[in-house]
Amino acid sequence: MKIVMVGSGYVGLVSGACFADFGHEVVCVDKQESKIAALKRGEIPIFEPGLTELVRSNAAAGRLSFTTDLAGPVSAADAVFIAVGTPSRRGDGFADLSYVYAASREIAQALGRYTVIVTKSTVPVGTGDEVERIVRELRPEAEFAVVSNPEFLREGAAIEDFKRPDRIVIGTEDARAQQVMADVYRPLYLNSAPILNTSRRTAELTKYAANAFLATKITFINEMADLCEQVGANVQDVARGMGLDNRIGGKFLHAGPGYGGSCFPKDTLALIKTAQDYGTPARIVETVAAVNEQRKRAMGRKVVAACGGSVRGKTVAVLGLTFKPNTDDMRDSPSLSIITALQDAGATIRAFDPEGMEQAKAVLPGAVTYCDNAYECVEDADAAVIVTEWNIFRALDLDRVRTLMRSPILIDLRNIYRGEQVREKGFVYADIGRGISDPVSSHAIDAA
Ligand SMILES: NC(=O)c1ccc[n+]([C@@H]2O[C@H](COP(=O)([O-])OP(=O)(O)OC[C@H]3O[C@@H](n4cnc5c(N)ncnc54)[C@H](O)[C@@H]3O)[C@@H](O)[C@H]2O)c1
Numbered sequence: 001m002k003i004v005m006v007g008s009g010y011v012g013l014v015s016g017a018c019f020a021d022f023g024h025e026v027v028c029v030d031k032q033e034s035k036i037a038a039l040k041r042g043e044i045p046i047f048e049p050g051l052t053e054l055v056r057s058n059a060a061a062g063r064l065s066f067t068t069d070l071a072g073p074v075s076a077a078d079a080v081f082i083a084v085g086t087p088s089r090r091g092d093g094f095a096d097l098s099y100v101y102a103a104s105r106e107i108a109q110a111l112g113r114y115t116v117i118v119t120k121s122t123v124p125v126g127t128g129d130e131v132e133r134i135v136r137e138l139r140p141e142a143e144f145a146v147v148s149n150p151e152f153l154r155e156g157a158a159i160e161d162f163k164r165p166d167r168i169v170i171g172t173e174d175a176r177a178q179q180v181m182a183d184v185y186r187p188l189y190l191n192s193a194p195i196l197n198t199s200r201r202t203a204e205l206t207k208y209a210a211n212a213f214l215a216t217k218i219t220f221i222n223e224m225a226d227l228c229e230q231v232g233a234n235v236q237d238v239a240r241g242m243g244l245d246n247r248i249g250g251k252f253l254h255a256g257p258g259y260g261g262s263c264f265p266k267d268t269l270a271l272i273k274t275a276q277d278y279g280t281p282a283r284i285v286e287t288v289a290a291v292n293e294q295r296k297r298a299m300g301r302k303v304v305a306a307c308g309g310s311v312r313g314k315t316v317a318v319l320g321l322t323f324k325p326n327t328d329d330m331r332d333s334p335s336l337s338i339i340t341a342l343q344d345a346g347a348t349i350r351a352f353d354p355e356g357m358e359q360a361k362a363v364l365p366g367a368v369t370y371c372d373n374a375y376e377c378v379e380d381a382d383a384a385v386i387v388t389e390w391n392i393f394r395a396l397d398l399d400r401v402r403t404l405m406r407s408p409i410l411i412d413l414r415n416i417y418r419g420e421q422v423r424e425k426g427f428v429y430a431d432i433g434r435g436i437s438d439p440v441s442s443h444a445i446d447a448a
Pocket residue numbers: 006007008009010011012029030031032035083084085086099102103106120121122123151152153154155262263
């Protein structure tokens with residue numbers, strides 16, 4: 001099948017490369033000339049494990065190509081996927097759909113034979129109706145259908161998620177379009193991935209409901225962690241005790257500095273706005289978003305407290321900047337709020353992240369000293385904060401860290417160390433919700 005991906009970012013590039021790997025003929029389009037030029041040279045503009053090999057092998061096999069020119073490939077396509085960004089709109093938090101609508105207009109002008117236009121971008125309920133209206137207005141005679149096919153991949157495990165999804169949601173009531181989508185996903189049908197055929201609006205809402213629920217789970221355990229700190233309980237054991245219940249499940253129950261990333265913050269806000277517009281406010285999600293927002297900055301205060309109440313004139317080493325490991329994505333990362341809070345409190349910041357530093361430099365305000373590795377980062381620091389649980393931070397040589405630091409204070413916002421193990425080395429150690437009184441936690445040992 002001939003497939004076009006409009007937008008070659010995290011979702012477009014991964015989806016395009018995976019579709020090509022299924023055997024389809026895929027053209028990835030992007031407006032950014034530098035991105036397309038890099039891709040043509042075999043250079044991958046984002047960090048995603050396994051993506052470089054997948055892109056290169058499929059490009060070499062002639063199944064995957066890149067262009068800034070949408071018209072040619074769209075005129076011959078069976079399916080055109082819209083995978084452009086839908087960031088929060090300034091002011092009201094609703095999804096900014098200008099990129100989706102601009103792409104829709106460009107696609108409309110280029111349509112040739114019967115084409116299925118698929119929104120893979122996360123878009124509020126009803127967006128498919130508007131895309132259909134835009135295309136119909138510009139090309140009344142064109143043969144097309146608009147389908148919603150939200151993407152559930154996780155950055156850092158995106159290829160695995162795309163090829164072995166928990167489910168594929170296809171939103172359309174058009175039988176012909178459903179057949180095209182079945183052909184697009186045929187290799188996954190053969191792998192018996194659950195396919196959910198729904199109405200277009202249902203598919204659109206399913207994506208937001210899933211993200212809002214995951215954000216709620218994270219926020220719930222974060223609040224439990226705060227309570228654990230007050231009552232001397234261990235949140236990792238609480239989470240384990242909850243998660244072993246099949247009705248709850250153990251995933252997304254890791255207490256930390258608050259959720260971030262390119263999806264949860266903006267998608268919760270967009271859902272809140274949609275629900276308000278329809279007169280059915282999503283109060284739980286509203287609370288989740290508010291609690292999470294406050295939490296990120298509160299983590300700055302946690303560092304200040306661990307430093308004895310002030311960081312003025314002190315140096316804080318920040319280990320990890322991305323919102324989670326195995327990505328270079330800095331969008332809405334908790335590190336941004338934490339660093340700003342510490343700078344506001346008078347601290348000087350040194351930082352290291354294995355993949356995120358280029359993106360961080362573009363978004364982090366103020367002066368930050370970027371270091372080449374974790375040890376350089378903690379040199380002469382008065383405190384070190386683990387913000388992202390990259391594997392390389394899990395087995396630091398703590399003796400070396402202690403010698404390098406001006407004062408040995410470690411704040412572990414991901415609970416990757418065991419308190420007694422770090423304290424034994426002479427550190428002042430603070431974590432999230434594990435209460436000093438509970439040192440021999442089985443789950444803490446698993447996680448360390
Ligand atoms: N990143 C994720 O983990 C993830 C997961 C699931 C869903 N999503 C959703 O997928 C969508 C895309 O997210 P992303 O992270 O890939 O975004 P991204 O910013 O990485 O990529 C979007 C790309 O689209 C390009 N673009 C914008 N307008 C264009 C146009 N008219 N023609 C061609 N290219 C155009 C941009 O230049 C950019 O390269 C969003 O709606 C997001 O919510 C993202």
